[in-house]
Amino acid sequence: MGMCMVGIMHIRQYSHTHGNTYMITLIANTKGGVGKTSLATSILAALAKDKGVVGVDLDSVNKAASLEWSKNRSEIDGKFYFLSGDVRDQITKIAADYDEVVIDAGGFDNTEYRQAISIADVILIPLLVGSTSNIEGLRKVAETIEQMRPDNLPKVYGVVTKAPHHSSSPELDRAISEIINDPLVKPCPTVIGDRVWYTRAFDEGVGLLDLKPIKRNEIKYIELAKKEFSTLFDFIYGEQNV
Numbered sequence: 001m002g003m004c005m006v007g008i009m010h011i012r013q014y015s016h017t018h019g020n021t022y023m024i025t026l027i028a029n030t031k032g033g034v035g036k037t038s039l040a041t042s043i044l045a046a047l048a049k050d051k052g053v054v055g056v057d058l059d060s061v062n063k064a065a066s067l068e069w070s071k072n073r074s075e076i077d078g079k080f081y082f083l084s085g086d087v088r089d090q091i092t093k094i095a096a097d098y099d100e101v102v103i104d105a106g107g108f109d110n111t112e113y114r115q116a117i118s119i120a121d122v123i124l125i126p127l128l129v130g131s132t133s134n135i136e137g138l139r140k141v142a143e144t145i146e147q148m149r150p151d152n153l154p155k156v157y158g159v160v161t162k163a164p165h166h167s168s169s170p171e172l173d174r175a176i177s178e179i180i181n182d183p184l185v186k187p188c189p190t191v192i193g194d195r196v197w198y199t200r201a202f203d204e205g206v207g208l209l210d211l212k213p214i215k216r217n218e219i220k221y222i223e224l225a226k227k228e229f230s231t232l233f234d235f236i237y238g239e240q241n242v
Contacts, residue, residue: 024091024101025236026120031137032062032107034128035161038198039232040104041069041080043124045207046233048078051099055080056091058116059106066104072205080104088115109140117145120154122236126161126192127179130171135178142184156185159232163191190231197225 027040040055047053057066057080070079083090095101103120105113117123125141128134138158145156158179163172172191179187201211208229213219 022095022099022101023121024095024103024116024119025122025124026103026105026116027124027126028105028113028117028141029125029127029134029137030107030109030113030140031128031134034107034126034134034137035192035198036107036126037062037065037069037104038202039124039126039159039161039192040102041066041202042198042207042209042229043233044078044080044100044102045073045075046209046229047100047102047237048075048207052097053078053100053102054094054098056087056094056101056103056116057082058084058087058112059104060084060112061106061108069202069205072203074205078207084112086115087112088119091116091119107137109144114144114148117148117154123154123156124236125156125158125179125185127158127175128161129163129169129175129194135175138178138182138185142182146184153184155236157188157236158182158185159188160191162194164194188232188235190228190235192228192232193225195221195225197222 025043027036029036044053044055055066055070055078066080067082073079091101091103103116105116123141123145125138127138142156145153160172160175160179176187179185197211198208201208204211209226211222213222
């Protein structure tokens, strides 16, 4: 097991929203360009290592993105499929054959997005550094969750994405504080850096943890990106958070 795979434990003992044994993870922000698809594809690929998984794409505008990743993917398990309309029933029917469902929501508020919120066990909200509009997106997601499910809240996490390579900046500090200050959203103990490796993993149809360096000088930078992602993944899915 490689260095960055250590700790990728997925122990699923949640109290499920839908009363079934599968778990539904929704990646959501009502603003686009925050890294939802990059995270969704890498999470799906990581879960596929020891679980039966399926991805659901609800982004009617950019649905080609996750479908292109799936087309480039050689593994049988862990692919995305586009759904629209009454997605709540469609997702629950599909999910019955899997352990895990990962939903990549579009960057807007619509019926499909709200139906996904209604059945998700875990909601991960990516927050882009330096963007006021997507901070509003985080707030809107949190408000929608509280309005729709006041008595049955899912686990909600926030993570800063596309963070600058240096350790701190006013924009980064503000993004982190926005997550910390929202009582519903639990901040992840890492940030996802603004790194080219997610793009390359996407183009190869793999998750970040499966990406292999082409040149020797890439190794340490890819390992750093994998460490960030592993910290995020373990925090959400590891037994310490049950």
